Amino acid sequence: MALLVASGTACSNQAIDQWSRGGMPEGVTKQAGIVQTLWNGSWIAALATGVVVWGLILWACIFHRKKKNSPDQLPPQVRYNLPIEILYTVVPVIMVAVFFYFTARDETEITRITKAAPVKVAVEGYQWSWRFTTEYQGQKAVVAGVPVDLSKQSAENPQGPQLVLPVNTQVQFDLHSPDVIHSFWVPAFLFKQDVFPGNVHNHFQITTLNKTGVFVGRCAELCGTDHSKMLFSVKLVPQAEFDQYIKSQAGSAQ
Numbered sequence: 161m162a163l164l165v166a167s168g169t170a171c172s173n174q175a176i177d178q179w180s181r182g183g184m185p186e187g188v189t190k191q192a193g194i195v196q197t198l199w200n201g202s203w204i205a206a207l208a209t210g211v212v213v214w215g216l217i218l219w220a221c222i223f224h225r226k227k228k229n230s231p232d233q234l235p236p237q238v239r240y241n242l243p244i245e246i247l248y249t250v251v252p253v254i255m256v257a258v259f260f261y262f263t264a265r266d267e268t269e270i271t272r273i274t275k276a277a278p279v280k281v282a283v284e285g286y287q288w289s290w291r292f293t294t295e296y297q298g299q300k301a302v303v304a305g306v307p308v309d310l311s312k313q314s315a316e317n318p319q320g321p322q323l324v325l326p327v328n329t330q331v332q333f334d335l336h337s338p339d340v341i342h343s344f345w346v347p348a349f350l351f352k353q354d355v356f357p358g359n360v361h362n363h364f365q366i367t368t369l370n371k372t373g374v375f376v377g378r379c380a381e382l383c384g385t386d387h388s389k390m391l392f393s394v395k396l397v398p399q400a401e402f403d404q405y406i407k408s409q410a411g412s413a414q
Contacts, residue, residue, distance in 0.1 A: 185347050188375060188396060190367040191270045192350040198266050199350075205255070270351065270364070277332035277365050279325065285335070285342030285355040285379060288386035292323045294406065301409035307389035318376050320391040326402035327370050335362040343381035346394050352380050372396050 177186075182203050187196055227233060282293040289305035305321030313319045325331055335344055335355040345352035353364055379390035397405070 184350060186371075187350050188348045188369055188371045188373070189350075190369065192348070194266050194269055195350040198262060201262065202259070205259070209255070273332070273363060273365055274330075277330040279329055279331045281323065281325075281331060281333050283333055283335045283344055283355065285337045285344060285383075285390070287339050287384050288379075288390045290321050290390065290392045292321060292392075294323070294325075296402075296406050299406050299410040301406055303409075305392060307386045308391040310389060313391060315376070318374060318391065318393040320393060322374075322393045322395055323377075324395045324397060324402060324405050325368060326399045327368050327372060327396050329399070330365060330367045332365045333363055336360075340383050341381050342379045342383050342390065344377070345380035346375055346377040348375040348394075354381060368396055372398065 181196060182199050184196060184199060187193055224235065278296065280295045282291075282295075284291040284293075288307045291302065291304040294301045294303075301324075303321045303323065308319040333344070333353070335353060337355045337357045339357060341357065342355040343352050344355055349366060353362070356362055373396055375394045375396070377392045377394055379387060381387075383390070
């Protein structure tokens with residue numbers, strides 16, 4: 161009984177935590193918190209609008225039903241109701257403007273680039289894998305992958321090239337593709353960025369939180385036959401472990 165209660169409580173807490181994030185995974189970057197706040201706010205606004213609409217529907221169903229004593233009598237017929245029509249026009253415009261403001265504000269913050277990032281990662285998405293070139297304090301580590309064998313892929317043992325990054329650090333990603341459009345997506349970052357071919361200034365920065373672990377990534381843009389095999393992972397480690405990693409891998413390719 162005690163074991164059942166404990167496991168039930170754990171599942172309940174996990175479910176509540178998942179609901180509080182609106183179904184999103186737990187973020188591991190500072191920018192993920194911005195996306196999560198925008199996501200939650202959007203759901204609150206959508207649910208508030210839904211409550212108003214559902215209330216109006218129920219009100220019309222209850223108070224404007226066909227009268228039993230005069231079933232053939234029609235309600236008063238009007239060509240238009242100016243106040244209502246103005247309301248139906250103004251309110252949606254205000255809602256869209258508010259959504260646009262917060263989206264533009266948060267997108268500007270998420271895509272803001274500074275020159276202070278100590279770790280820089282050149283991401284090359286190609287058919288059908290990834291190459292990560294990590295630069296830190298004048299040293300480089302290169303990790304390149306091949307299409308993943310999906311039969312060996314699992315949450316506990318993610319396949320594909322692994323990008324190692326330190327916690328509590330600002331990281332800049334520079335994205336490039338030699339063939340077609342790909343999309344660099346780590347669900348735990350809570351946003352993705354397309355990878356374009358050609359000479360395109362396509363980059364973004366993140367600040368990792370103090371959360372270690374391995375987080376799966378994938379291509380989120382249909383890019384060809386083996387699109388589903390473009391898997392990779394991001395491993396967040398303490399700074400000391402990252403320093404050791406970069407020294408051991410500098411100048412090599414896996």
